[in-house]
Amino acid sequence: MSRVIIDGNEAAASASYRLNELCSIYPITPSSTMAELADEWASLGRANVYGTVPTVIEMQSEGGAAGALHGALQGGALSTTFTASQGLLLMIPNMYKIAGELTSMVLNVAARSLAAQGLSIYGDHQDVMAVRQTGFAMLNSSSVQEAHDMAAISQLATLRSRVPFVHFFDGFRTSHEENSVELLTDDELRALVPEDLVRAHRRRALSPEHPYIRGTAQNPDTYFQGRESANSYYDATPGIVTEAMAAFAEIAGRDYHLVDYYGAADAERVILIMGSGAHTVRSTVEHLVAKGEKVGVVQLRLYRPLPTEDLLAAIPSTAKVVAVLDRTKEPGAGGEPLFLDVAAALGEAHAAGRREHLPLLVGGRYGLSSKEFTPAMVVGVYAELAKAAPRPRFTVGINDDVTMLSLDYDPSIDIEDPATLRAVFYGLGSDGTVGANKNSVKIIGAIEDTYAQGYYVYDSKKSGSRTVSHLRFGPKPIEAPYLVSKAGFIGVHHWSILERMDVLEFARPGTILLINTPHSDEDTFAQLPEPMQAKIIALGIELWAIDANTVARKAGMGRRTNTVLQTCFFAISQVLPRAAAIDAVKATIRKTYAKKGADVVAKNEAAVDASVEHLHKLAVPVGTSGAKPMIPPVPSSAPQFVRDVTASMLLGTGDQLPVSAMPVDGTYPSGTTxxxxxxxxxxxxxxxxxxxxxxxxxxxxxxxxxxxxxxxxxxxxxxxxxxxxxxxxxxxxxxxxxxxxxxxxxxxxxxxxxxxxxxxxxxxxxxxxxxxxxxxxxxxxxxxxxxxxxxxxxxxxxxxxxxxxxxxxxxxEPLFEFSGACSGCGETPYLKLLTQLFGGRATVANATGCSSIYGGNLPTTPWSSNKYGRGPAWSNSLFEDNAEFGLGLRLAADLHTTNARKRLEQLRAEVGNETVDAILDAPQMYESELSQQRARVEALKVQLDSMSGPGVEDLRSVADHLLRRSVWIVGGDGWAYDIGSAGVDHVLASGRNVNILVLDTEVYSNTGGQASKSTPMGAVAKFAAGGKLTNKKDMALQATAYGNVYVARVAMGADPQQTLKAFREAEAYDGPSLILAYSHCIAHGIDMRKGLDQQYAAVASGHWPLMRYNPVLRESGKNPFLLDSPRPRMRLRDYHAKELRFRMLADSDPEAAEHLLELGQEQVNRRWAEYEEMATRGAERFAAVAKG
Amino acid sequence: MGFMETTYLGLQLRNPLVASAGPLTQTVDQVKKLAGTGVGAIVMHSMFAERLRRDAAHDADLEDSYAESFAEATSYFPTPLLEPDPARNYLSLVERSAAAIPIPLIASLNAADVGSWTTYAKQLADAGASALECNIYFVPGDVSLTGAEVEARHLEIVAAVTSVVQIPVAVKMSPYFSSTGNFALQLIEAGAYGLVLFNRFLQPKVLVSKMAVVSGLDLSTPADAHVPRTWIATLRNQTHASLAATSGVDTVGDVVAYLLAGADVVMTTSALVRHGAGYAEQLITGLSEWMASRGFKSVNDFRGKLAVPLDADANAYARAGYVSALENAQETYGSLA
Missing domain, CATH: 3.30.70.20 (Alpha-Beta Plaits)
Structure with missing residues (x-):
């Protein structure tokens, strides 16, 4: 066994990859890393424990991944996948099949919230609870170590039981927490899961050598019995898992049970819980029992099949009240699922006389969307249970001032081991703070008998994002799955942060505070906001300062202050002896920056020495000075909601917002950036x-x-x-x-x-x-x-x-402004243009991805409105369904328009012929016509105000639809080319007047650069580490085949005028339109300032030929295919040379790079010839448009 | 030895025309195409070690600058399948090209410090290069640097490189030394198996229309051959080391002139860039025809015929050349007084 510092995703993937033969994958936060690692290991030729290099295949969606998985399992391959949230939901149909066919497999889930009133990428159990009925067994991990261990245990159990398993752990809290982990060796894993089980799995495969059929259609006579036929397998599963855990304990020395109990033997108040929260409750119980309290916790590891007897046995007979904590929410249910399961088990046992005392059972919800779940909250729950009549249903961790369900608790309670050093660092995304902290965790965690934990919190912006790192170091294993409080060390790596938020929120008396200051030692304290000064004085904080920006700049490191500030941390935190720490930092530098060359290593090493020299401890005066206030997050002139709610989120105090502050249906004001x-x-x-x-x-x-x-x-x-x-x-x-x-x-x-x-x-x-x-x-x-x-x-x-x-x-006027997209983003200029041209009458359906994050992630959103209060109405449904969602918006608009026109006709006598005819006959193609129509509709609405009757009311409710509505369906290439491809195709084929805008970055940008079917040949991307081997899909050409679809391929950096023309023509066309917009991206590995040059190069090299296909021209007998860019006048090689995504392959596999480049150039030449031929054809050789 | 064969750096070449470092060796196919024209050897475009390292550092920055700043994506690129090595692309090209052609492939290296010179020289030798050309492109822009220091730097590089590789090493030197001939011999003494005369400094140009300074490289013209040819003629009988002529080759006559001066091989890039790689074939055929017309049975029959004889008073020879040049100029332009 070897001890390493890794996160939960890697811990789980390490076991799962080595015990499987096939991974069908698809990226989704927070599970993507598991799939990325599997792909990376396979690319490196790393074999599983049976000597086979697993096949890893990226699919077009989680639905596709599940389908491929099902097939691979039926083919006898040991197969797995990794997913979360909506991805898991898309696998449900196959999960029923896989379970119904008693097929061994483990599905690893980094459990995450579901999109409801809003999307959340963070962790809870809503997704896994939505598959508890599929027939999969469900085993959960409560720590990074367990993520590794349970992945292995569930593999053994599934092969022995034939029941497929979901292995889940908490998204982000476990999947992204770095901690010390003992990894099983290949030999240990092979000993745990012997090969005869693998062969038994293979024997169950479909084979023409001994054919039979699976997946029959069954009738009322037998389906029911068939459904019951597997009962004995489920009955046996808990026992098999117990055996697997015992086998594991023998090999690894770590002892797990289906259900574990911790606490007083005579506990009266008991909490029952799954997941990482169990660790928090366990630590708290230890603390409370030491104080003599009769409390305990039941930790449930196997959730399905529910091990009822083990569960009952674990709940002490002395228990008077049991609180079942669910990390999920089922609106309208009698209780959350775990609560109901426990209630049924206890009630049944009591009714049947198998349990004498029936404790009072209450149900609580906690931790949705990674909401903190702390020892203080646990103490709060136990305090509630001590009451004569505890609330039967409650929440903890929020302030529910509407239904009053939330518990009060004392947040100052601290149960942590004083020997553990707790540290918090505030940085900006671009400064390398998180990377340096990850290094620090690895440095310290590598020391014998020292343990380390790292957890990183990011805000939701893609540029200038704020990061908060929570680190713990100590002599004992660190089991604290919650943020640091009462930190012994706080590092503030940017002055601008302390001016805007309370960076001493996690301070305690005597905290060591390190500030990166632009001011002199003499001025620094006086320049701090007055509330911060007061806190420093009151808590006796030890204040250290360094002008890290200057030190870094002088050391030739530009704006990367990470090395400087990491050195300061080691120099003053006393986490290690100073000299040893500095040596360790330098050793890490040599390792980390080796790829950048000796000069960079030398620069960093020099920066380390300079840091120590320029680091100073400042004297803290007895009183505050300067009276400098904090910079308010929003101006006092902002609307009340923004001042009360948005501002709180911006300050980092959104956790304190009460339920009453939240819109009930996810509707938020737009234009808050x-x-x-x-x-x-x-x-x-x-x-x-x-x-x-x-x-x-x-x-x-x-x-x-x-x-x-x-x-x-x-x-x-x-x-x-x-x-x-x-x-x-x-x-x-x-x-x-x-x-x-x-x-x-x-x-x-x-x-x-x-x-x-x-x-x-x-x-x-x-x-x-x-x-x-x-x-x-x-x-x-x-x-x-x-x-x-x-x-x-x-x-x-x-x-x-x-x-x-x-x-x-x-x-x-742009009605899309100041988004948090990456600095220099290649997508947002197109969205801005859309709003400038059509924003006042546009509805936007936005696929999940970058554009939905910078477009719709709280706290502030960029879609705004003009002085008349009009602007784009924006919504995000899901990732996979966006085209259909947008079509629905179109259909509703058309319905209302038809209704409005009918009602207007019916009211002709009252409204007047002139007005009715003007409105109904109005052309609405050009801006001037639209402007006149808007004036007519406004006048009509005024006129309707003086009228009455049911027809009038009805017309008033839909009168706005007399103005042509512009429906836009927006998303990235991951959506349009992959997961939403079928929907896009269907909507284009519908003939309806929608405008589909594909912001094509040629990669899944939001989840970190995974290959899509838009990724060009030869580009390196995640899931295509060896360079993409197939050509990019030509969606434009596919769409032109319909004949009635307006198609344009644009690149603003190459020809802005053509872009403008295409947007206007697409919108004006009374039918489906598709615009493919080249969007340069950080995932291309370019200097973003040169993004427009790269757009130009993409066009000039023929990679991205500009074209339009306008069915209107075909109708008038002209060639509808317009080639808008000149012949390629740059080699593909020269375009590729400027992008890291292509260079990476040349650096790692030059021969393959050269081969793919040659094929790519041939493809460019071939396609150009084809386009040229199309552009010079007669109109009759294109599909005609049917008259509607 | 065959009709056209020659020896360069101890390598047996089928003829003395060598395709020298330039833009025509970017891919294996290009190298194969060059070899197919019949040239005796190919010198790869230079591997600029410092630039490769700088590019690698830049790439690492591009990767790092957006990492660890957004919850859904803590990185945007996969871990490379192999540890990034800035030289891999060039080394692979050398390896694949050397294996793909029937003639010697000579690698060309330019590095910044002695450590890099030796590291990359070894890697190039391991990659299968038949010989190594040290492209010591060193412009002492720092005017405090003395000539002696510049020379010492050159000698140090040559000594270091030749001490770590088994393949023959040539030095592509500049003509700008106080005593170029003497220094050339010092380089040979330091271990160089041959000299390539000369490296051309790329000199920035003023673009009047834009009132801007632009870096530029013009293809060489026959006038550029005068200086190297003179020095080859001077050195030919002073050393047994190989002498390669480069610069100013456009016609068969230019090739012949260099050989007459004493060059072992004649290198050209400009002619091939100007007229296309296939032009090498014409030069070789032309040389062959010229030899036949003069009745030469081998290149050695006429190589060095116009070199400065070993027993000549070189100073007098040079002065004589100067005087005759003045006389020629007077004939052309009238009195220079």
Whole structure:
């Protein structure tokens, strides 16, 4: 056995991979890592314990993965998969089949919440509880170590029992926690699961050598009996699991049981629980029993088949009250599932006379979506149980002020071992804090008799995200599956964080506080917010400071402060002797940075030495000074909901929001990013008004909508701040008008795409200078005033703007703004354009993925509205169903439009012929027509207000639908090419007027870069570590085959005008449209500032030929296939050379890279020839469109 | 020895035309195509070790900069199947190319420090290169550096590289030394099996239309052959080491001129880039025809015929050349006074 520091996903995957022959996989958080590791190990040729390298195959969805799994099992392969949440739900149909056929397998689940009122990627048991009825046995792990152990035990048990197993552990809390783990060796695993069981599994396979059929259709005469026929297998399973656990104990020395009891032998108050929470309760029980309390905990490991007798035996006969804690929620049920199971078991036993005393049974919910479950809460539950009449149903960990179900508890209770060092670090995603902490955990955890734990909390933004690392180090194994409190060490790695949130939330008297300060030693304390100063004084906190940014910069490490701050932690935390710690850090540096070369190693080592030199302990004054307040998360002018609810989430105090603060149905106000001035970059765009030619290119490509243009009369400038920039409007027909391009500096991420898009090279200055440049602007005060003034200038009237060209679009108000997407994101400019063109009448169905996260992840969301209160209505259903979901929105809109037109016709006499005809006959193609129709509808609504009658009421409820609604179906390539492919195809074939926008990054970006069917040949991605071997699917060509689908392939960085044209044509087309939009991405491994150049290269190399297919042209006898980009004028090699995803293969397998590149180039040539041929055909050679 | 055969760095070549380091060796197919033109040997484009390392560091940064910052994706790339090695691509190309062609493949290396020179030299030898050309491209932009220091650096590299590899090592040197001939001999003394004359410094150009400085590399022209040819003629009878001529080869006449001066092989990149790889075939045929027309039975029959004789007063020879050049110039342009 070997001791390592790994997370729960790796612990489980390590056992499961080595005991299986096949993994059919699909990425879903938080289980993706297990699949990624399996794929990686298989790519490296790592054999399982039986000497076979497992086959790993990525499928198009979890449904597909389950289907392949079912087939592989029927073929006799030892097969497994890894999933969570909605992914597990998609496997349910196959799970019934697999169980019904008594097929051995283990399905590993990092248990996660389900999408209900909102999606959550975090952990609870809602997903696994939704499969408890499938016939799978269910074994759960409560720690990282157990994730390894139970994966192995369940494998043995399934092969012996023939009952398939779900092995689950808590998503994030266990799947992502790093802890010390003893891994079984291959020999130990082989001894545990001997090969004769494998061969028995194989013998049950389908084979033409001894044919039979499985999967028959059965009739009323026999189905029922058949369903009962496997009862004895389920009856035997608990015993088999017990035996498996005993066999495991013999090999590994760790002893588990189906049900374990901890606590006082004569306990009167008992908690029954599964999962990681069991550890928390166990530690708390130990603490309470030591104080003489009669409490205990029953930990259930095998949930299905429910080991009733073991369960009953584990509950002490002295128990007066038992609280069953469920980490799930079943609205409307008599109780949560575990509670009901226990109630039935106890009740039955008592009624049958097998149990004399029936304890009072209560049910509680805890920990949904990784909500903290702490010893303090456990104490709160036991306190409730001590009451004469405990609440029969309760929640713990939240404040339910509506149905009053939540328990009170004292959050200050601390039961942790004082010998354990607890540390908390606040960092930003880009600074390497988490990576350094993971190193620290590994360094310390590798020392004999020392244990380490790491858990990392991220906010939901993809740029400028805040990370909080929770680390524990100690002489005993660390079993504390909850966040650190009362930390002995707190590191604040960015000054901006302490200005905005209480970084001393987890402090205790005497905490060592390390601050990365831009101020001098003398000034640092005075510059801290006053509440923080007061806390430092009150708690006697030991304050240390270093200007890590300067130290890192001088050491040649740019903005990566991780090495500097990690060194400081080791230098002052006393977790290890200082000299040994520094040596260990340097050793890690040599290992970590070896791939970057000797220079980088040397730079980091120099930074270590410089860190110690520049680290100072500061004297803490007796009183506060400066009276500097915390920076409020939102302005006082924000709407009340934003001030009360959103602001709390931004401050990191969302846990304290009561139930009453929450919308009951998941409906939230849109457009809240504008209140959150994140100030994530000191480098922001600045406009050179003198050089600018006002072309609008910069505003067009800005991913964050921080560049806004307006034109106005000169008189408007009265009262403008001195720093407000203005230039004469460069357009004919507007004499005397002025123009301003305003940078929203507090929202700018400094990505630099604007500079790259700018065609102006002003005389003089650096050759890289443009009319808009990203420059340091640490003090944004002037720009804040400028923005304020700019917003007082009216938005230009749409009817006065020619947005048939890029230049005109800059004057259209974006209704998608300041998203938390990656700095320089390649997707968001397309969404912004969509809202500028159609936002006031658009409904958006958004597939799960990057766009649903930066588009819809709380606290703040970017989809906004104009001054009339109109804007895109946005919703996310699921990942797989988005096309269908969007079609539903279209169908509903069409239904309402038909109804509205019918009602209007019926009310012709009252409303008046002129109005009715004008509305019903109105063309609604162009903006001017739409604007007139909107005015007519508004007037109609006013008129209806003075009328009455059922027809009037009905018309009023649907009158808005008299204006053509624009339905957009948006998502990434993982959705469109893979999981949602069938739906996209069906919706395109429906002929309905929907617009499908595929933000094509050629990879699953949100889950970390797994290959999709859009991934180009030769690109390295997760699940394609050896480079993708097949060509990218040509969805455009597939869609053109229908004949009635408008299709466009666009790349804003190559031809923004073509992009604009395609969006407008797609929307105007009265039928299905498909736009494939090239979206550069961090997963391509590029300098994001050069994203537009890469778009250009993709087009110029022929990888991404721009085209449009317009059925309207076919109808008028013209060739509908328009090839919009010139012949490839760049080798595919040159496009590939600039992206790490392609270079990676050349670095690891040059021969394969060269081969795939050659094939790729051939494919480009072949496809181009095909496109050229299509572009020059006669119209009659394309499918005609049926007249509707 | 056959009609056209020659020896370079101890390697038997089918003819003295060598395709030198340039853009035509990026893939195995390109190398095979070059070999198919009939050239005697191929020198790979240079492996710039420092640049490979810098690129690798940049790639590692690209990977790291977005890692560990978002709950759903703590990384965006798979763990590479092999530990990243910035040199692997080049080494693999050398290995596969060397195995794919029937003629010697000479690897070319440029590194920054002695440690890198020896590390990569060994790897290139292991990859199957028949010989190694040290492309010591060293521009002492630091004006505090003395000539002696520059020379010492060169000699140190040559000594270090030749001490770790068994294959022959050539040095591609620059002409800019106070006493180029003497220093050339010092390099040979330090272990170089041959010299490649000369490396051309890439000199930045001023783009007037943009008022900007751009880096640029022009293909060499026959005028560029004068300096190397002079030095080859001077050195030919001073050493038994191999001498390779490079720069300014465009016609058969240029090839012949170099051989007459004493070159063992004549290298060209510019002509092949300008006219296409197939042009090598024309040069070889042309050389063969010229030899036949003159009745030469082997290259050795005329190699070095115009070299400075060993017993000549080299200074006088050079002065004489200078004087005759002035006389020629006067004839062409009139009085230079």
């Amino acid at each position: 504008k209140y959150e001035k994140r100030n994530i970059s000191d480098f922001v765009a600045t406009w050179d008004s003198e050089s600018c030619i006002q072309c609008g290119n910069c505003a067009f490509v800005c991913p964050h909508a921080v560049l806004r243009a307006k034109y106005y009369t000169a008189a408007t400038l009265d009262g403008a701040p001195d720093s407000f920039q203005s230039a004469p409007l460069n357009a004919a027909g507007f004499p005397g008008s002025r123009y301003t391009l305003q940078v929203y500096a507090e929202d700018c991420t400094g990505c630099g795409l604007c500079t790259e898009a700018c065609p102006v090279k002003p005389d003089g200055g650096a050759s890289t200078r443009r009319a808009i440049n990203v420059v340091p602007l640490p003090d944004k005060t002037a720009e804040i005033e400028n923005v304020k003034f700019f917003e007082s200038i009216p938005v230009n009237r749409r009817s006065r703007v020619d947005f048939a060209n890029v230049r005109g679009t800059q004057f259209l």
